[in-house]
Structures are given as C-alpha cells and as structure tokens.
Amino acid sequence: MRAVNLEEENKPGKGGGSLTASTLALRLLGLMIFDAGAFWMILTMWGDGYWQFATVIAVITILINYIWLRPEAYPLRWMSPGLAFMILISVYPIIYTVYISFTNYGTGHLLPKVQAIEVLEQRRYLPESGLAYNFTLYQNANGDFALLLTPEGDREAEPIVVIPGEDIEEPELGPLAEDGLPVNIVIPEVDEPFERVARAVILRALSDLQQTTFGGEEVAVQIRGIDRAAALQQRYVYDEETDTITDKQTGIIYIGDDERGEFISADGNVLIPGYSVTIGFRNYQRFLGNPAFRGPLVLIFVWTVIFALFSTVLSFALGLMIALVFGRNMPGQKVIKSLLIIPFAIPGVLTILVWRGLWNPVNGIVGIWLSELMGTPINVFADSFWVKVALITINVWLAYPYYVLINSGALQAIPQDMYEAADIDGANAWHQFRALTLPLLLVGVGPLLIGSFLVNFNSFNLIYLFNNGGPPIVGTPTPAGHSDILISYVYRLAFASAGQDFGYASAITVIIFFILATITLFQYRFMRTWERVGESV
C-alpha cells in the first residue's frame, strides 16, 4: 500500500528533492504574507507602547525569515511553527520572569520612574489661601455637571469652563441671561448640551460636588461654598536637576533613590507610589541571606523536598508492590488493572476537591476514621502535621496507578533466564529482588522517577485546592502556611491581596528553576547515553 503511494508520487516532474521555480515562488509568497502580517502587528504594538511584545514578534519574524530563506536551516523549517510558539509562549515569559527577579516590581513599585512622577505631579491640594473663583453650575441630560468659573471680583475676565477631571479649551457659550452669564454651554467632547441649574439643585448636590475635583491640567478647582470655588494647587513638584520632589503643602523635600526606587525625605518618609528599578541581586540576597526577611523559607523548602520525595518514592513503592503481587498468575488481572486506571483518568482537580470532602473532620469519612483511630478529634485542615500526611496520601493516590502500569511493563521486560540463573545460585526471593529486579527496573524507570519528582516539586493544584497552603504559620513577615510548598508560596507573594511582590516571587521562581534544571541536566546525561545507543542501531 505504502509502496504504491510512493510509486505514484514519484512520477517525474513532481518536485522531489530538488527545488523548482514554482515551489520557490510559493514559499516566497507565503513568507511575504507572513511578514506583512507580522510587520503590521509590530507597528501597531509599538504604536500602543507595547515595545517588549513588539520586540518578541520581531525576533520571531526574523528567525522565521532566516529559516525559510537559508538552505542550511532546512531542518528547522519542519519545526518553525513550534519554534515560533515556543519563543512567544515559553521563552519570552521566562526571560521576563528573570528580568523581574532583578527588579523591585510589585505593589508600590509598579510604574517606571517617569510615570510614577506623572502620577505624583497630578496630585493636588487645597491651599489655605488659594485663588478663588465664583462658579455657576450647569448640568446636562446625562446628569453630568460642568462649572463656569470667573475669578472672584473680576466679572470682566474671560470665564473658564471645567468638568470633573478636565478643563475645556473651547466651550461654546450660549446666549447670556440677565446676570451676564450664559443660559447653556455646549462642550464639543460631550454630546448633551449643559443647561444652567437652579440654586436648589446646587444645595442638594453640594456635598457630592465638594468631593469632586473639577478641571485638569490648566485649572483645577474644588467647590468650597454655595457659589465659591478655590483653585487647587499641584502638590508635588519634581525637579530634574536635583532629582527631588518638593511637597508644596508641607515644604518637605523628597530625594529620589534609584537604588530603592523611592523618593525619601530626610526623616525617612517615603512617597507612594515609588517606582520600579532594577535592584541587582537584592531579591536573591533576601532569599539566601537575612534570616529575618527570609522568614519561613527554610521550613517551606524542607517541606517541598519532603513532599516531592515521599510522594515519588511511596507511589513508586506501592506501584511496584502491586505490580509484583499481580505478577503473572493473578485471577482477574485485567479487571483489577482497569479499576486501577480509573483514579488516573479522573481529572486531578476533581479528585483533589473530593478528597477535601473526605478529610472533612466532621462529616468526611476519612476525617472521622482518623479521629477514631487516634482517639482524639483531629482537624487535618488546622493541624500542621496531619495536613502533610493527608497531602502525601492524596498525591500518592493520584500517582501510584501510573507506577503500577509502568512497573508491570518494565518487569515483563526483564529476561526470565536471569531469575533461573539466580535460582541455581541459590538466591532467595528477597536477594533476587535486591540484586536483580530493583536495579534492572531502576535503569528503565529511574528517569520517570526523576520526572515525577520534578512534577511533584511544583504540584500547585493539590496544595492550593486542598487547604490553600494552610494552616498558617504564626508570626511570618508575609503570610505563609505549614503545607505551603515553594510554588504555592510564590503564588502568595505574587498574587495575594496583602501586597504583591513580583520581584521576590520571580527570584524564588528562578531559584526553583535552577534546582530543577540541575536535576534535569543530571538526568539528561543518562538520556544522552540512551540516545547514542538508539542511534547506533
């Protein structure tokens, strides 16, 4: 069948390995369409200020062009879609995370310096003796308010129109009433025209109106009484020469500290927001150095290793035991294996939530059994020891069927005559297991064990869904729980409501990565040996 297909495809002129003009033209056309799309995206993103994203797309575009234009990159053409997605979805976030780990990016340091200064410079305050205005209130059909301002005691001056948050440059003033003020105002940015309102309305809305800042960059006022408004003044003024910010209200001078990303006064007060800066290895030093800052990290790290190790070893051991017990001559083997595969097939999120119900100390069967077994009521969700036992039990439950299946496959691959030889030598069952079965098994299953250790190291779902890392550890600088593993602690640091510390969370992520990458590289040495064996066949 296959041979026939090949015959058909092999007619002369059907392309073959050589490059014809039409395939080249087709390839160039495809590349041009791709480039046009990419170019449009890069320009749009750049225009919107997403320069990091635009850079990534540009890198991918250059790479794709290189791959499809250069003959020596031919093998890469096969993986070009994969490479493009890999760079965009996997590599870029990694680089981004590594970069963030060298910054103080987080709550209070989210903006770059220029933008943080802008935010501060927009803050205004109401001075004791500010420039005073008389105002007239206008309202449109949508209920929006507008103010017409005239400087107090100067009726002849050009009136100014302001709405909340904005001052209007070219308002169209309607016909003047008897008191010399317009009956209505049309503001180009707003659809509905504004009509002058009666005093009663002002009185009713006064308390709301007094909370609102009218006007923007040129004039900003706040209403102070029934017909008076006072100009707000810019509170913080930045001086580029000295890199300081002066608080006009208090007269305090804040000096920019680019090491910490903050403006700090002489007596140590800090302006909020600060700004994001690169802070070198400070996040890493925090992890490795100062015990006060490091807080519960040692505890969490030890538990992470114990959790991953115990889960892996116990599920392997249980899986191996069952595989050995079921060996060959076991009645109902097929049925039992099918039943064992069920826990493995059910989505983990669901079983974790079900286990949470089972461990419930009041109504869950397992929780009740545990309390009866130990003779005292135990609430696993509040007990720093038993919560760990529960988590390992669940994780073993999730993983061991996999090892039953793997081990029974691997056991069958061990040549039977080796056991016969061992029998002749008089080795008993335990010796055979120690000297033959286990070593031979580990050669094949070893890399998978390392693989599941790596997976368990980061099993966020289980920790988060079962008890959210709890019960809490008392007296830590940032919240942490007894059952938190590193990755769930990272989650707390990065996404917890108390205050986000992306920089520190990223640094811990990078450290986790280094630990796991070292293990992976170690494993890779073995895999490479395999590959060479495979290639020589």
Added chain:
Amino acid sequence: MQVFWQSKKNQRRIVTAVKLLIAAVVLFYSLLPVVYTISSAFSPVQGVSRQLIPANPTLDNFREILYDQPFGLWMWNTTKIALISALLSAMITTLTAFAFSRFRFAGRGQLLLGILLIQVFPALMAMIALYSLLDQLGRCCIPALGLNTHGGLILIYMGGAMGLNVWLMKGFFDSIPRDIDESAMVDGASHWQTFWYLIFPLVRPIVIVVVILTFFGVYADWILPSIMIGTKSELFTLMLGLQTFIGNNYGQNWSVFAAGAVLGSILPVLVYILLQDKIVGGLTTGAVKG
C-alpha cells in the same frame, strides 16, 4: 502428617489469598473517593456526607447540574478548546520530532536539551507575562486571541507543543529504520513525501496517543483557564466551572458538584480504560502526568 502450610498446594493457596487481600486493600484505597463521589451524586442531602451509600438515592443532583447549571455549555467549551489544541499541537509535535529524528544540524542537541529545560521552569510566574501578552495582543491586534477568549487559551496551549511529547515522539521516529527513508530518497522522493507517505503511517498510533494525552491534559487543566478566562461563566471550561461552583460555599453544592464530577469523568475514564495498553505504552516512553 503434614502441617497445613507445609503442603505445596496449600502454600500456593495462601499466597493467592494474601495477594487477593492486598489487592482488596489497594482497590479500596483507590476506589474510595470514586465510590464516595458516585454515592454523593445520588444523595438527596447537600453537604459532605458521613454515609458511603445514601439512604434515599435520587437523580435530582443530575437534573440540577444538567438543567440549572450551564454544564452542557462548559462541556462544549472544554471539548472545543481541548480538541483544537490537541490536534494543532500534535501536528507541530510530529513535524518537530521528525526533524529531530531524521536531520543532523548545528544546535540540534542544544535545542533538544532546551526543550527539556523549558519544561521545568515553574509556569506560575510565567502567567504574569502571559496574562499581559494576551491582554496586549487582544487590545492591539487580534481580539479573538485576547484575554477572556478561548482563542487566547488555545494559543497558550500551543506553547506546550514543543514539550516532552517531542521527546516521546522522537523516540518512536528513531525506532523506525532509516533504510526506509534512504531507499525512498534514492528513488527521488522528497523529505516531505518520505515523511507523509512512509513514516507518518508508521507512527500514526503514537500520534493518536499524543492527541489523546494532550486532549485530556487540556480537559483536566484548571489553573490556566482560571487566570485567563476571568469571571465570565459562559466562557468557563468544565474544570473551572465545577471548581468555582463549589469554591466559595464548599458544603452547600456538594452533591450537585459530585454529580458534575461523575459526568465530567465519564469521558476520560472510558477512553483510558478502552485504550489503556496504547496509553501506557506512550506514557512509559516519556510523558509524566502533571
């Protein structure tokens, strides 16, 4: 007169009995949550129950989850996302694995190692970058791939196409003798023709395994949709829907959740049981359930 356990026949019986006992204990451990979920699904009482078998079984929970909750919609969303992701990423994986297996080029080893290392980078922090990536992509250029879209989710799942499955599949390509390619090339076939007409039919079983594993990987995923889909319940995937459904008030919807869990597990359980030998073969070679 022999003692009972000294006879060979009796010894064998004892061994079998012990084995069956161990099997029973293990099966109990294994199936307890499953049985418990099924029984909760038929229980008339909401809330976690002490009973393993409910007193007055009822179908109300199934009615509730099927008719009063958007279960069907969630299921459809999940199936759609998982199927598209699985097919596309299997395609990418297959082409990549073929190139790794059949060509020798500069940087091949490093690239293979790089794929492996990328896998162990904790994806949680990458979510920050991916979140803003989808946000920006949706706002500037392609709304269908933005936040709160299924397209955006699928796009991110594509990033996983260059993963352990490449290693898995490369192993299978390696096991196919290269004589096949060489004789085809001698006859004038291009690489593409060799791949499509000769090699692909031989690796089709493992491609199907990769599709199935990816499908159920996406099917069971919870964290990515929970970050990228937000709170629009008509866009929820099944796992996200069921999790948020009981997330806030754990006990109150327990039995309805159990009914949903039973219904949501039928498909993967059936497929895994029917195809267990193939899937186990695929798993043994490389992928580890996450």
